[in-house]
Each structure stands twice: as C-alpha cells, then as structure tokens.
Amino acid sequence: MKLLSRTEELLLNCILRLQENAYAFLIREKLKEITGKTWAFGAIFISLDRLEKKGYVDSFLGSETPERGGRRKRFYKVTSSGLKTLAVIRKIDQAMWKDLPSYIFDKE
Amino acid sequence: MAVWLLKRFFPDKTGLYTQLGDIDEAFNSIARKKGDFAAQAWYWITTVRSIPYSIMRTLCWSSTMVRNYLKIALRNIRKYKTGSFINVAGLSLGLAFCVLIYLFISDELSFDKFHEKADSIYSIVINDHFYEYSHRNGPVPIALVLKDHFPEIESFARLVRVINVPVKHNDNIFNENIYMADAEFLEIFSFRPKKGNPGAALYSDNSVVLTQNTANKYFGNEDPIGKVLFFTFGERQKPFVVDGIMENVPSNSSIHFSILINIDNLNFISSSNSLDDWSHRSAQSYLLLNKQANPAHIENRILGIVKPYMSASYDIRKKYGSLVKNGETITYSLQNLKDIHLNSSNIYGLARSDIRRSYILAGIALLILLIAVINFINMSIGRASLRAREISVRKMLGAGRKQLIHQFWIESVCTALISIILGLFIAVLMLPVFNTLSIKNLTVHSLFHLNSLVVFLLLIVSVGILAGSFPALVMANFNLTEVLRGKFKLRRKNLFTKVLIVLQFSISIFLLVASIIMSRQIRFLKNYDLGFDKGGILIVDLQERHNTRSQELFKLFKESIQSHTAVKSISGCMSSPNRTDVYGMIDNQGKKIYVYENRVHYDYLKTMKINLIEGRDFSSAFSSDISSVVVNQKLVNVLGLEQPIGKTIKIGQTPPVTIIGVVKDFHYESLKEEVQPVVLNMDPTVGLFYAVVRISAANIGETITYLKERWEEIQSVRPFEYSFLDDDIQLFYADENRWNAIVGYSSFFTILIAGMGVFGLTLITVNNRVKEIGIRKILGASLSSILKLVTSEFVLLVLIANIIVWPLAWVVMNKWLHNFACRVDFGVWPLLIPGIITTLIALLTSCGYSLKTALANPADSLRYE
Numbered sequence: 001m002k003l004l005s006r007t008e009e010l011l012l013n014c015i016l017r018l019q020e021n022a023y024a025f026l027i028r029e030k031l032k033e034i035t036g037k038t039w040a041f042g043a044i045f046i047s048l049d050r051l052e053k054k055g056y057v058d059s060f061l062g063s064e065t066p067e068r069g070g071r072r073k074r075f076y077k078v079t080s081s082g083l084k085t086l087a088v089i090r091k092i093d094q095a096m097w098k099d100l101p102s103y104i105f106d107k108e
Numbered sequence: 109m110a111v112w113l114l115k116r117f118f119p120d121k122t123g124l125y126t127q128l129g130d131i132d133e134a135f136n137s138i139a140r141k142k143g144d145f146a147a148q149a150w151y152w153i154t155t156v157r158s159i160p161y162s163i164m165r166t167l168c169w170s171s172t173m174v175r176n177y178l179k180i181a182l183r184n185i186r187k188y189k190t191g192s193f194i195n196v197a198g199l200s201l202g203l204a205f206c207v208l209i210y211l212f213i214s215d216e217l218s219f220d221k222f223h224e225k226a227d228s229i230y231s232i233v234i235n236d237h238f239y240e241y242s243h244r245n246g247p248v249p250i251a252l253v254l255k256d257h258f259p260e261i262e263s264f265a266r267l268v269r270v271i272n273v274p275v276k277h278n279d280n281i282f283n284e285n286i287y288m289a290d291a292e293f294l295e296i297f298s299f300r301p302k303k304g305n306p307g308a309a310l311y312s313d314n315s316v317v318l319t320q321n322t323a324n325k326y327f328g329n330e331d332p333i334g335k336v337l338f339f340t341f342g343e344r345q346k347p348f349v350v351d352g353i354m355e356n357v358p359s360n361s362s363i364h365f366s367i368l369i370n371i372d373n374l375n376f377i378s379s380s381n382s383l384d385d386w387s388h389r390s391a392q393s394y395l396l397l398n399k400q401a402n403p404a405h406i407e408n409r410i411l412g413i414v415k416p417y418m419s420a421s422y423d424i425r426k427k428y429g430s431l432v433k434n435g436e437t438i439t440y441s442l443q444n445l446k447d448i449h450l451n452s453s454n455i456y457g458l459a460r461s462d463i464r465r466s467y468i469l470a471g472i473a474l475l476i477l478l479i480a481v482i483n484f485i486n487m488s489i490g491r492a493s494l495r496a497r498e499i500s501v502r503k504m505l506g507a508g509r510k511q512l513i514h515q516f517w518i519e520s521v522c523t524a525l526i527s528i529i530l531g532l533f534i535a536v537l538m539l540p541v542f543n544t545l546s547i548k549n550l551t552v553h554s555l556f557h558l559n560s561l562v563v564f565l566l567l568i569v570s571v572g573i574l575a576g577s578f579p580a581l582v583m584a585n586f587n588l589t590e591v592l593r594g595k596f597k598l599r600r601k602n603l604f605t606k607v608l609i610v611l612q613f614s615i616s617i618f619l620l621v622a623s624i625i626m627s628r629q630i631r632f633l634k635n636y637d638l639g640f641d642k643g644g645i646l647i648v649d650l651q652e653r654h655n656t657r658s659q660e661l662f663k664l665f666k667e668s669i670q671s672h673t674a675v676k677s678i679s680g681c682m683s684s685p686n687r688t689d690v691y692g693m694i695d696n697q698g699k700k701i702y703v704y705e706n707r708v709h710y711d712y713l714k715t716m717k718i719n720l721i722e723g724r725d726f727s728s729a730f731s732s733d734i735s736s737v738v739v740n741q742k743l744v745n746v747l748g749l750e751q752p753i754g755k756t757i758k759i760g761q762t763p764p765v766t767i768i769g770v771v772k773d774f775h776y777e778s779l780k781e782e783v784q785p786v787v788l789n790m791d792p793t794v795g796l797f798y799a800v801v802r803i804s805a806a807n808i809g810e811t812i813t814y815l816k817e818r819w820e821e822i823q824s825v826r827p828f829e830y831s832f833l834d835d836d837i838q839l840f841y842a843d844e845n846r847w848n849a850i851v852g853y854s855s856f857f858t859i860l861i862a863g864m865g866v867f868g869l870t871l872i873t874v875n876n877r878v879k880e881i882g883i884r885k886i887l888g889a890s891l892s893s894i895l896k897l898v899t900s901e902f903v904l905l906v907l908i909a910n911i912i913v914w915p916l917a918w919v920v921m922n923k924w925l926h927n928f929a930c931r932v933d934f935g936v937w938p939l940l941i942p943g944i945i946t947t948l949i950a951l952l953t954s955c956g957y958s959l960k961t962a963l964a965n966p967a968d969s970l971r972y973e
Contacts, residue, residue: 023130025130025133025134025137028130028134040154041127041130041134041154042157042161045127071129071132072129073129074127
C-alpha cells in the first residue's frame with residue numbers, strides 16, 4: 001500500500017464527510033471551508049481521477065439538473081480500500097503528533 | 109468560447125462533460141454572490157490558467173506518436189523507391205521554381221525600400237491628359253516654388269538627366285549619362301558613400317561624385333579622389349574634380365546614377381537660364397515631407413500654385429490646339445517612392461516593372477508545383493491498396509481518423525522536406541539562367557534570409573498538407589472489415605485519379621502550345637519584310653544634338669568615308685530609323701491625323717532600300733527639295749489623295765510642303781504597332797543626328813575599324829558609337845524572346861513531371877495486376893492486347909486533355925497575338941504537335957514497364973497461388 005498525497009488525503013476526508021453528496025463542486029466548497037483556500041478545479045479533477053484509478057474511490061453518475069447547464073453530476077464514494085488507507089494514515093498522523101507539545105507552535 | 113476551450117481540455121470519453129457541470133455550478137454560485145461579471149471573469153481566468161498545462165500535455169504525448177509516424181514515413185519512402193523518386197523529383201522541380209519566383213518577387217517588392225526615409229519621399233508626377241500619359245520630368249523650378257508654399261516640405265531634390273556626355277580622363281573617353289542633382293539628394297536618399305565626402309562634394313559646382321564602378325572605369329586601381337575629369341557639353345568643356353565616391357547603386361533602386369554633379373551646372377550647359385525655365389520639362393523632383401504632412405492636401409494645391417508660371421507653355425499648347433476642353437491639360441500628383449517600381453504603368457521617366465510579370469511567373473511556378481502535387485496524390489492513392497492492410501491494422505488497434513490523417517500528413521511533409529532541400533540545389537543551379545530570363549541580378553545570399561526560411565517552411569507545410577490530405581481522407585475512410593477479409597476495392601479512386609491526370613496534361617499541353625505559337629510568331633516577326641533591307645546597315649550616332657553643328661559634322665564624316673569601297677551608300681537622318689521622335693499633326697478637314705516626321709538627307713531611300721512607288725527621291729538637282737516631302741502610302745490613303753505627286757500638305761503650323769514621292773509602307777517601329785503615316789523631309793533647320801551607312805558584308809570588322817579611325821580624325825571629344833540596325837530591331841522583341849524561353853522551359857518541366865507521374869502510375873497499376881496479366885497470357889492473350897490493356901487508359905486521358913485544352917489555348921493565344929499588328933497565321937499544327945508529343949510520351953512511359961511484365965513468364969507471377 002502506498003501512502004497518499006496530502007491532497008488525496010484531504011479529498012478522501014471531504015468525500016467521507018459529504019457522504020451521499022460528494023461531487024466535485026461541493027468537494028471544492030468543503031475544501032475551502034476546511035483549508036481556507038480556493039482550490040482550482042483542475043487540481044481536484046486530476047486528484048479524483050487518480051484516486052479512482054488507485055481504487056480508493058468509486059464514482060457514479062447522478063441525474064441532470066438545470067443549475068448545471070443540463071449536465072449530470074458525478075458522485076464519489078470512498079471504497080473499503082480507501083477507508084483502510086485513511087485509517088492507516090490517521091494512525092500515522094496521531095503517532096506523529098502525539099509526542100510534540102503544542103506550546104512549540106504557540107511561540108510563533 | 110471558453111466553454112469550447114474547456115471542452116478541448118477535458119477529454120471526456122463518456123461525452124457527458126460532468127466536470128463542465130461542476131464548473132457551471134461554481135459559476136452560478138459566484139454569480140449569485142458577486143454578480144455576473146465577477147463570475148465571468150472567474151470563468152475566463154480558470155480557463156486561461158489551464159492552457160499552458162494542457163498544451164504541454166498534448167505535446168508530450170504527440171511527440172511520442174510523431175516519432176512513430178516519422179519512422180513509418182521514412183520506411184515507406186525507402187520501401188517504394190521508384191515512387192518516392194518520382195515524387196521527390198517532381199516536387200523538388202516544382203519547389204525549385206517556387207524558390208526562384210519567390211526570390212524574383214521579393215526582389216520586386218524590395219525596390220527602393222532601403223532608403224531610410226522612403227515613407228516620406230514623394231515624386232512629383234506630371235499627368236498629360238491630352239496625350240494621355242504621365243511623366244516624372246517636370247519644370248526645373250517647380251520643387252523650389254512648392255517648398256515656399258508648403259512648410260510640410262522639409263527639403264527637396266531635383267534630378268536632371270543629361271545623356272551622352274563625353275567624359276574624358278587622359279585617353280579614356282566614354283559617353284556617360286550624368287545626373288545633375290541638388291546637394292540635398294544624398295541627404296534625402298540613403299545611397300551609401302564609400303570614399304571622400306560625396307555629401308559635401310555635391311555642394312560645389314566644380315566637384316563630381318562617382319560610383320565605385322565608374323571610378324574603376326576611368327582610374328582603374330588608382331585613388332580617384334582629387335583626379336580631374338573633363339566633361340563636354342555641346343561646344344564647351346568643363347573640368348570636374350572627383351571629390352566623392354559612392355557605393356554602386358543597389359540593383360533594387362529605381363533611381364540609377366553613375367555620375368552626379370551639382371544642378372547649378374545647368375546654367376553652364378545651356379545658354380539660357382535653365383534653372384528658372386518653366387517651359388522645358390527636364391527635372392525629376394523628389395520632395396521629403398515631414399511626419400505631419402498630408403500628401404493628398406499638397407497634391408490638390410500644386411496646380412493652382414504652378415499655373416501662373418506655366419502660362420507661356422499654356423499659350424504654346426493653345427496655339428497647337430492641344431488643350432483638353434472642360435478641364436486641365438496638365439495636372440500634378442505625388443507618388444510615394446515605394447510605389448514607383450510596381451505602380452507606374454503609365455508613368456515614364458524611371459525604369460519600372462509590370463506587376464503582371466510577377467503574377468504570371470508566380471502562376472507558372474504554382475502550376476508546376478500543382479502537377480508535382482498531383483503526382484504525389486495519384487501515387488499515394490494508387491498505393492492505397494498496397495497499404496490498405498497496414499491502415500486497417502492501425503485502425504483495429506485503435507488509431508482514430510485524426511491520427512491516420514496526421515500520419516499521412518507527416519509522410520507528405522517528409523517528402524516535401526526532402527524535396528525542398530533538393531529544390532534549393534536545383535534553384536541555385538538554375539539561378540544564372542533565370543537571371544538572364546528575368547533581367548535580374550539575384551544572388552544565392554538572399555536564399556538564406558530569415559524571411560526566406562519562414563517562407564520555405566510554410567511552403568513545405570502547405571504542400572505537405574495539400575498533398576497528404578486527399579490520400580489521407582481516402583484511406584481513413586476504409587471499411588475495416590472488408591479490407592481484412594480481403595475483399596477490398598477502391599471504387600472511386602479511378603475517377604478522381606483520372607480527373608487529376610487530365611488536369612496535369614491539360615496544363616502541360618497548354619504551356620507547350622503557348623511556347624510553340626510564341627516561337628512561331630517571333631520567327632515570323634524576324635523574317636517579316638519590313639519594307640527596307642535591314643541587313644548591313646550601320647547606324648552611327650553623331651552625338652551632336654545642335655542642329656547646324658550636327659549637319660557640319662555629318663558632312664565631314666560623309667566626305668571622309670564615302671571613298672572607301674566597303675561603304676556602299678551613306679545618308680543621314682534626325683531620328684534613328686528604328687525610332688520615332690517627332691510627331692506632327694495634319695488637320696484634314698477637322699480630323700486630326702498624326703504623322704511621324706523624320707528629317708533625312710539625300711540617298712536615304714537608296715541606303716535603306718525603301719521602295720518608291722511614285723515620284724522621285726530627294727535630289728540635289730532640285731533646290732526646292734528643302735520644302736518637299738516624301739510620304740508613305742499610308743498617308744496617301746488616310747488623306748484620300750488620288751494624285752499625290754505635286755499636292756501640298758500642311759503639317760502643324762509650319763509652311764505647306766509639296767509631295768514629290770510616295771514610298772511603300774515600311775516598318776520603322778516594332779511590328780506590334782500598325783504602320784502610321786510617315787513624312788520624310790529635308791528641312792535644313794533640323795539637325796542630322798545619325799549617319800546611316802550601308803556597308804558590304806565582307807570584312808565588316810575592318811570596315812568598322814576604318815570608320816572609327818576616320819571618326820577620330822575629324823573630331824576628338826566623342827567616342828565612336830555605332831550599332832547594326834538589325835540588332836536594334838531585334839531589341840524590339842527582347843521581351844517576347846524572354847517570355848518564350850520562360851514558357852518553353854516551364855512546358856518542358858511540366859511534361860517531364862507529368863510523364864514521370866504516368867510512369868509511376870503504370871508501375872502501380874501493373875504491379876496490382878500482375879496476376880491478371882499472367883492469367884490473360886495463359887489464356888492466349890497477345891503481347892499487344894496486354895499492352896493495350898494498360899496503356900489505353902492513359903492515352904485516352906491524354907487525348908481528353910488535348911481536346912479540353914485546344915479551344916482554350918486557341919482563344920488565349922489569339923488574344924496574345926493581338927498585341928501585334930502583324931500576326932502569324934499559326935494554323936492547326938501548334939495544336940496538333942503538342943497533342944502528338946504528349947500522347948507519345950504517355951504511350952511510351954506506360955509501355956515501358958508494362959512491356960517487362962507482359963514479357964515475363966506467367967508461371968513466375970502465378971507460382972504462389
């Protein structure tokens with residue numbers, strides 16, 4: 001199993017949070033909310049494609065809506081292997097941060 | 109727009125563009141929050157930002173494919189050697205022509221652009237509405253007066269050309285055409301100085317500026333600066349000190365000078381005050397305008413300013429009745445320096461070019477290229493069946509239509525690339541011939557300009573794409589399953605190929621017909637009976653233009669040479685027999701008749717061998733002959749005289765003259781012109797500027813040396829200048845000769861390329877039909893019937909091409925012949941000969957290879973079935 005890139009990790013996280021509603025536009029909004037930055041669609045599309053290729057997410061088409069110029073939504077869902085990977089990452093993260101006292105950051 | 113761009117960037121196989129949907133949604137949400145404009149801006153920024161990446165991605169992937177295509181292309185070129193050779197040979201010839209014509213046209217377009225101030229230099233053009241022509245030569249003071257009226261005129265330069273000035277340094281005497289110029293001339297124009305100080309030299313009355321070549325002519329390798337040249341103007345001589353040397357004038361300059369002196373010398377060469385003379389038109393005037401100037405504004409006001417000064421010549425025109433009613437006879441306009449070379453079809457005074465020449469040459473080059481491209485297309489389509497399997501496999505492995513087309517393009521661009529390299533070599537080899545034909549001095553250097561390289565690249569790509577497109581479209585449309593099942597047949601191929609072959613041969617036949625008719629017409633003109641005997645006549649230019657002095661000189665010259673046995677007859681005239689310098693007008697009951705007048709001396713008819721029909725020649729026995737004239741038949745006919753001898757006619761304002769003789773019409777001009785009424789007189793007030801000498805055909809060289817020695821005995825300032833009348837007459841047709849050569853060469857090359865094309869096609873057809881031929885032989889087909897099978901198709905096509913071209917060629921060439929007053933009746937042979945030649949070529953080229961196949965043992969071709 002390979003480690004995920006930070007972007008991919010964030011995306012998976014967002015998809016999990018959005019549950020049934022995970023499609024590119026809302027993922028982008030969520031990312032903005034969490035990171036405070038505007039993300040380019042290109043970055044999102046490419047990472048999503050990559051995740052799908054690796055088998056961490058599944059996608060399926062939704063129905064057409066007038067708001068989108070009659071185009072359909074592509075919804076994403078985290079697969080079990082995606083979930084497993086996220087769990088590993090979470091574990092690593094926790095292990096990494098555990099011993100670092102938080103006052104180090106407060107100084108700055 | 110942005111949507112279209114985005115669509116190109118998202119290769120979405122499902123075709124649903126879900127991603128675009130996301131972006132649309134974002135767009136709408138921004139529009140809600142911040143307004144439409146912000147949303148649109150965002151949309152655009154997003155789109156544009158993605159461009160660099162997407163381009164990179166495309167390039168990266170396509171380079172891999174292109175490498176593969178290149179490999180296949182080179183393999184194919186190597187595999188079909190004969191075919192590739194024919195393609196490359198044809199294309200390189202066609203491209204070589206294009207390269208040459210490109211050089212020609214870029215040279216034409218570069219005229220006068222090397223002057224830094226070219227944009228603001230204007231030439232004053234004098235438009236004569238009575239005689240319907242324009243000239244650059246105007247009154248000398250005109251520019252001076254205009255400068256006082258218009259502050260926009262920064263400065264001006266006038267040029268007065270004086271021809272045939274004997275210039276002497278020690279023993280070197282040459283007749284020179286010199287320019288008298290304002291000192292500002294060298295400041296306005298960007299001719300490059302070489303030695304000394306030409307700019308300052310032109311300010312002095314006693315200095316002369318030479319070009320490098322002229323300096324070499326007089327002084328060889330010595331340093332010319334400070335040397336003295338003696339100029340002879342009529343009776344007077346004046347020494348000039350060489351104070352400046354200029355680089356030779358570039359060949360793409362309209363103004364060509366070799367010797368410059370200050371314009372104030374005008375008052376030295378003529379007795380009157382020429383600098384203030386409004387009645388003669390002798391100076392070209394160039395104005396340098398400043399940036400704010402509006403040339404149209406100046407142009408409109410010139411007439412009003414100049415008219416008061418011109419009243420004298422106005423009166424003269426009134427007297428001769430040459431005033432245009434309801435308007436001005438003469439108007440003035442300004443022409444930008446850069447327009448002079450190509451836009452002066454009716455403006456005289458400087459060498460100019462006809463833009464149609466460029467068009468015709470470019471047309472011919474493109475036709476040759478077209479024929480070569482057709483070869484390429486035909487052969488690619490012909491080979492299509494051989495390559496059908498390759499294409500189908502590619503398709504099966506997922507190659508898209510676009511990819512297949514790209515592959516063919518790359519193949520043809522490769523061929524074009526190889527061809528242009530060869531073509532450049534051919535062009536360099538043909539350059540000397542081309543230079544003589546186009547009267548240019550093009551060099552190889554100009555081939556290696558950045559501009560040229562860009563043009564050549566464009567040429568390669570456009571030829572490649574043009575040639576590659578047709579076969580690519582044909583092959584990309586193959587039906588996959590049929591081909592792989594081996595049932596493949598190209599149904600529409602034949603018609604398309606046939607049309608192209610007919611087109612090819614039509615072009616070659618047309619050019620061939622044209623060149624044959626042209627050369628016939630030229631031969632016809634050469635052998636035409638001009639009404640006098642042009643052989644053995646020597647024209648000696650006496651170079652003295654003063655009326656009485658020239659008569660004395662003629663008398664001296666005549667007396668000194670007439671005793672020599674080789675001199676059969678001698679006479680004199682005012683304008684050379686092949687020129688028409690003076691026109692008069694006869695008022696025939698209100699109808700104006702223009703007549704060409706020449707002042708001649710005794711024995712003119714005898715020397716020229718012009719036939720008298722009625723009356724007599726001038727004779728010293730009749731003192732009244734100074735007011736008598738000999739006229740030609742045409743004049744008698746035009747005036748409707750029944751008994752012309754003894755009748756009087758009145759020409760212009762001169763006293764009436766009596767007709768003593770009528771001669772048969774003779775052609776004093778090019779045969780393009782009709783014979784006009786001619787009057788020969790012996791007016792003693794008019795000078796004899798030329799001696800006409802009939803010499804015997806033997807020992808011509810010796811006779812000329814003898815004449816030259818006598819000439820040098822009787823005077824010392826002028827070199828001996830002579831020409832043969834028949835050579836001068838040949839010069840009338842120099843242009844026709846050149847065109848004939850150009851059309852001849854191009855018809856040769858088109859036939860060569862088209863012939864090669866037929867050969868290549870036979871090769872392919874025969875190879876495709878080897879088995880068929882084998883079976884036919886086994887079943888008892890004779891050799892001739894097999895040959896007929898293959899060749900009849902081509903021969904038929906060539907015959908069709910002939911039939912299409914004949915009427916067209918007939919019409920076009922008749923139109924061309926209408927340029928001439930005397931036309932050859934060309935009959936049917938010029939049409940039939942090219943027909944026979946092209947049919948034979950088609951027959952022979954297609955027979956050659958099929959013969960080999962037809963003779964082969966059918967067992968060999970059928971063995972593997």
